[in-house]
Amino acid sequence: MPALAEEKPALRHLSSIDGGLVLSVLLLSAIGLATVHSASSEMSVDYLPRQALWFGVGVVLLIAAMSVDYHVLLDFSIVLYGVSLVLLVLVLVAGIAHGGAAHWARIGPWQFQPSEFAKLATILVLARYLSGLNRRMLDLPQILASVAIVAVPMVLVLVEPDLGSAMMFAPILAGMLLVAGVRLRVLLIAALAALVLGAGMWSFGMKGYQRQRVLTFLSPETDPLGAGYQVRQSKIAVGSGEMTGKGYMQGTQSQLRFLPVRHTDFILSVLAEEWGFLGVLTVFSLYALYVASAARIAMRARDRAGILLVTGLLSVLCFHVLYNSSMVVGFVPITGIPLPFLSYGGSFTMVNFVGTGTMLGVDLRRYVNR
């Protein structure tokens, strides 16, 4: 073929932006802003203006991430990964110096969680590594190398100690290995191994309060003031919402301060109480739309790197959604895992928008020759 093939600049393809993905993000964000406002109406601070600011920043970051060729990101991935590891170590050292858990890094007046940044960097590095392997099924050394890439930042976050954020690295590995080509049998064995490892963690690696949280999950009545109290109040909020909810800003559980951190980790409880089962279904449908759109983007990406990148980003996001929603109905122990696009939070919101922007960037470049 003559080289007449369309080598158009990426922006010409703006009309081919994935509508499903954008629509689900915008609707989820709108629902999130409204619910954050309701959740914080009885607090001394209304978090709506700040979350609106994060949303605005997020949109800008989304466009920026979309505009950058993801191959450039992959080229720089090792640098980003190195920087994120250094940041994690710095936070760790600062935390030791302060004699307690410190997950925040500070640049001037800005604070952010390096673990959020590390997740993105890890996905990029892993995508780059796995896309360079030209095999249908990975062999053991390659799998072990992948594990190592993820394990280093994961362990650093774990010893901070931030169990919730550390858990986020597992789905990156699982999702990307699955798509890169690992026998399902291997993944199942790995899952079993993770369970055994979890048991080991329980015995040797966990802090007292973390163990207490797991225990309370198993029998909520033992710690009425701790996690058990939260699970119970959350279930009352969710359950009393019934089919259609109590109405916006009318949730007695949420408004009367029974729910802790209701603008972040328990935002879904507030929504479930005020909008009922129908509200929950709406949100779940939007997440399903997001997942389907992202999967479509992955499948039509022009190269293996693109597929893997989208898969990694999607895996983390899905895990957040699945874990957080399971948590508020008491299926899994409470740990600080917020809900994408709905929960209040600066770093978290930005990371989700950057991730979505990167997916759209992959999609825009599906026809472009490099």
Add this chain to the structure above:
Amino acid sequence: MGRVRLLAATVTGLLVLIASGFWFVQIAQGDFYRELAENNRLRKLPIIAPRGLIFDRRGRLLVENLPSYNLMIDRSRSTDLERSVAFAAAVLGRPAAGLDDLLERYREVPVYKPVLLAENMSLSEVARFGVSALEYPEFEVEVQQTRLYRHREQTAHVIGYIGEAAPEEIERSGGAVAPGDVTGKKGIEKRYDAVLRGKDGERVVVVDSRGELLREYGRVPARAGQDLTLSLDLELQQEAASWLDGPEKVGAIIAMDPRSGELLALVSSPSFNSNLFTHRLQENDWQAILEAPNNPLQNRAVQNAYSPGSTFKIVMATAGLSEHLIDESFHLHCSGGTVIYNHPFRCWRKEGHGWVNVREALARSCDVFFYHLGQRLGIERIARYARLFGLGSPTGIDIPGEKEGLVPDAAWSLKARHQPWYAGETISVAIGQGPMLLTPLQLAAATAIVANGGYRVVPHIVKNLPSPPPERVALDPRALAIVRQGLWAVVNEPGGTAYSAARLDGFDIAGKTGSVQVIAQKVRTKAESLPFKYRDHGWFTSFAPEESPRLVVTVFVEHGGSGHNAAPIAKALYQKYLSIEAASHAGGLEASHAGGLEARPAGAHEASHAGAR
């Protein structure tokens, strides 16, 4: 491709599974939970952790906690708001219009949220609302902890005050501070907030449908904040404060132990009543403080930087001696002025000082001597020695917001003024004029270095927490010894600039006066005849006793006329210090005798351990 589809399908499947969980909780068990929510009988009540108390160095209480009874009104429970307000006004003995105004301000607050109507009610008022609870269920009495600053203005700049936590503080604290908590806003209260605050506990109680408490379900006890003992001596602090009490009394006084950096007194004037900040409803008082002349919220001892004036000659003399540009026997003739770089420079004494050596030049504060010394040293060396004395950087005191002052040199001039340093400026800097700036505390710390023979101490207010040890400074101890003699002569030899103002029989005070021109005065007039704001600032920095100094006193009086007027204040503080020492010696002997028996075996025990290692 199939794998991506598998991933998406798994996630969707799990979503459906979780949705069915929601269905189970919301639909199948919805009635059960609705009932639980309707009479959610668990209430979480906070147990407020008492904030740490603050004592002076001899255990006298400076800050305590008091309960404050606040009147809250839940407007949603009031059948007739006018009637409610009339009742409250009658009980409180206040005009109803004032309360109406207050309610008007709460217009935006949801009605079911109780709002604050009155603070600091008396117990009899509390009781009247208590007995009327059936008739007026809308009123609730809230007990809140407040701080009582016993010595108000006298300690305000050191201790600071507390206030309701700002949103940024809540966010920054990572969960340690919750909305509605109080945090330190200034001074010790701010700097040691985390130490003083403790940790609130909470109770979960079971209530019946009318909100009456049935029983306790669980409790997390509060952890009280840690008490602080200050190095401040209340009597000395009050003496210092009394000298700067009144209109047109603006300045700062510092008394510090030069051996450890412990501050025995730190006063800044004008001051403010720190108790006004602990209440939420007194905006008028706030406004009055903000609008008062001379900014009472500014801590002049640490947050204002001034020209050092002639007190800078301490640094100059040390520099000249350490660099061997001069020695004890070096003499220079002062005829009341001199010409350097084709520019006339005048001594403050028109008649001149005649032949003076460094000791006499310090004692009589001869400008001409230091003009020439400045010319020989040059700005870079002057700046280096100023920095050795700790100027140009914060002292590290445990009061927030310290200024670092300014030590000018050629590099600074290029960077800040975009022009080269002029040699003529060096001559002005040599007598403490020009762009050089320091805080009164920096001068006290620099004076301590002279007093203790060359150790930098970190000034601090809190005594019962660890503080950095003294650090050796690279200054020639022989030079410092000569400077000490000169400073002794300032106060104890006829002709010394503080001879009449600060001399104390039987207690050898050494010090240096200084004055800072506020406006250029072509014709010198008597200070008293000038309007207040045009009068010179006065400095006096000192230590005593000369042979083994135990106390540094630095006084700065804004528009005080000159160092002459600052020196008597320092003298009064030394007198007070001696009388306190005498009194505690008389009373202290018995105490140490009684404590001795118990203290000794403990000490011996420790020593044997140390020996074993």
